[in-house]
Amino acid sequence: MSVLSVNNLSVVKRDRLLFSKVKFNVVAGSLTYLRGVNGAGKTSMLRVLAGLVEPESGEVLFQGEKIQDCRNDYALSLVYFGHKLGVNQTLTAVENILFWCDLHQVIATTEQVYKILAQLSLVGLEDIPVANLSAGQQRRVALARFWFKKNAKLWILDEPFTALDVQGIALLNQQIKTFLEKGGAVVMTSHQSLQIEYPTTEVTLEYNI
Amino acid sequence: MQALVSLLKRDLSLAYRQRAELMQPLLFFVLVISLFPLGVGPEPKTLQLIGPGVIWVAAILSSLLGLERLFRDDFSDGSLEQLILSGTSLSGASLVKVFAHWVTSIFPLIILSPLLALFLHLTEPMYWALLKTLLLGTPLLSLIGAIAVGLTVGLNKGGMLLALLLLPVFVPLLIFATSAVEAASMGLQYNAQLAIIGAMLLFSLALAPFAIAYALRVSQN
Numbered sequence: 001m002s003v004l005s006v007n008n009l010s011v012v013k014r015d016r017l018l019f020s021k022v023k024f025n026v027v028a029g030s031l032t033y034l035r036g037v038n039g040a041g042k043t044s045m046l047r048v049l050a051g052l053v054e055p056e057s058g059e060v061l062f063q064g065e066k067i068q069d070c071r072n073d074y075a076l077s078l079v080y081f082g083h084k085l086g087v088n089q090t091l092t093a094v095e096n097i098l099f100w101c102d103l104h105q106v107i108a109t110t111e112q113v114y115k116i117l118a119q120l121s122l123v124g125l126e127d128i129p130v131a132n133l134s135a136g137q138q139r140r141v142a143l144a145r146f147w148f149k150k151n152a153k154l155w156i157l158d159e160p161f162t163a164l165d166v167q168g169i170a171l172l173n174q175q176i177k178t179f180l181e182k183g184g185a186v187v188m189t190s191h192q193s194l195q196i197e198y199p200t201t202e203v204t205l206e207y208n209i
Numbered sequence: 210m211q212a213l214v215s216l217l218k219r220d221l222s223l224a225y226r227q228r229a230e231l232m233q234p235l236l237f238f239v240l241v242i243s244l245f246p247l248g249v250g251p252e253p254k255t256l257q258l259i260g261p262g263v264i265w266v267a268a269i270l271s272s273l274l275g276l277e278r279l280f281r282d283d284f285s286d287g288s289l290e291q292l293i294l295s296g297t298s299l300s301g302a303s304l305v306k307v308f309a310h311w312v313t314s315i316f317p318l319i320i321l322s323p324l325l326a327l328f329l330h331l332t333e334p335m336y337w338a339l340l341k342t343l344l345l346g347t348p349l350l351s352l353i354g355a356i357a358v359g360l361t362v363g364l365n366k367g368g369m370l371l372a373l374l375l376l377p378v379f380v381p382l383l384i385f386a387t388s389a390v391e392a393a394s395m396g397l398q399y400n401a402q403l404a405i406i407g408a409m410l411l412f413s414l415a416l417a418p419f420a421i422a423y424a425l426r427v428s429q430n
Binding site for chain 2 (some may be wrong): 047054088089095100103
């Protein structure tokens with residue numbers, strides 16, 4: 001079943017046409033790997049797919065419905081992980097995660113949060129402001145959301161491996177693989193080569209001047 | 210609903226942890242007003258004449274100073290993206306954020322106002338009128354201000370633009386508020402001025418959340 005269909009999508013950013021008439025389908029249980037050089041429009045593509053940015057023309061359909069028309073259903077099924085982590089620097093890791101869960105109508109208890117943070121090797125760092133953590137650790141705090149939103153159908157990840165160490169990358173890869181095997185769909189970009197043993201669909205964006 | 214409640218709690222606890230930053234507009238407000246008696250001279254008549262205007266102008270300028278804080282951090286760390294994509298009503302969330310901002314950065318000004326009224330020799334009826342206009346008028350400042358903050362949050366140096374956008378909009382409020390206090394100083398009724406400010410507040414309370422939500426969506430482009 002197709003989770004996301006992209007029809008004739010064109011995106012313009014600062015008067016530059018990033019790409020035009022791009023078409024692809026994301027089906028349940030598939031890993032879509034978006035490729036392209038710097039400036040080709042990968043991030044813009046993901047932001048359009050998430051519904052943050054309106055495309056110039058074309059449409060993005062979530063289970064056959066335009067994402068602008070089913071914002072609530074789409075929000076409940078989507079986890080977006082962008083360049084900006086969405087983690088407040090003044091709040092602690094636990095507060096950040098609990099707030100994110102409340103916002104996304106995910107039920108989570110403090111014990112669960114501590115458990116997941118321990119899996120992410122953040123033991124002892126749960127209750128200090130996120131600003132005092134290293135870049136990789138802050139990323140791990142943001143990544144915790146992939147452990148909580150269990151009823152998600154689609155993950156959108158923009159360069160998730162940046163600043164993560166080898167162990168962190170392996171942990172995230174494992175989580176992505178588990179999600180895919182349970183029938184979730186993943187759209188992601190990465191400059192590192194993917195180390196997930198799973199069939200991938202590649203979509204390549206060309207750099208237009 | 211749960212989402213909005215925890216958004217309110219989060220914003221209040223953030224404000225508490227960043228209280229040094231919240232103090233700045235408050236200090237500015239007190240400093241500006243306390244300089245006037247020194248500069249103009251302690252003559253009660255002059256001070257009573259300029260008092261209401263001075264307090265209101267200082268309130269508007271200091272609220273402009275603190276306004277940018279409303280969405281700046283959430284925009285730069287990506288919390289705003291997550292909020293937009295969370296399925297929570299964005300207009301509801303905007304209203305909650307504006308309320309939290311008003312409580313934490315404008316309400317202290319109102320608490321300090323009796324002291325300032327003393328500085329400026331305001332009589333008691335004048336002070337009560339001033340208090341009523343502040344209570345009705347400052348939420349309006351926050352609501353309208355939030356629209357402009359939403360529009361300019363994506364720009365790096367939006368501060369000056371923000372002031373230019375907002376000051377003309379705040380002029381009617383300033384005129385009605387000071388005229389209410391002036392009426393009170395002459396022992397006249399000032400219900401009409403209060404009613405107009407109240408009407409402006411209700412109007413913006415009904416429409417501003419949608420405008421703020423739209424501005425925040427646009428800021429993501």
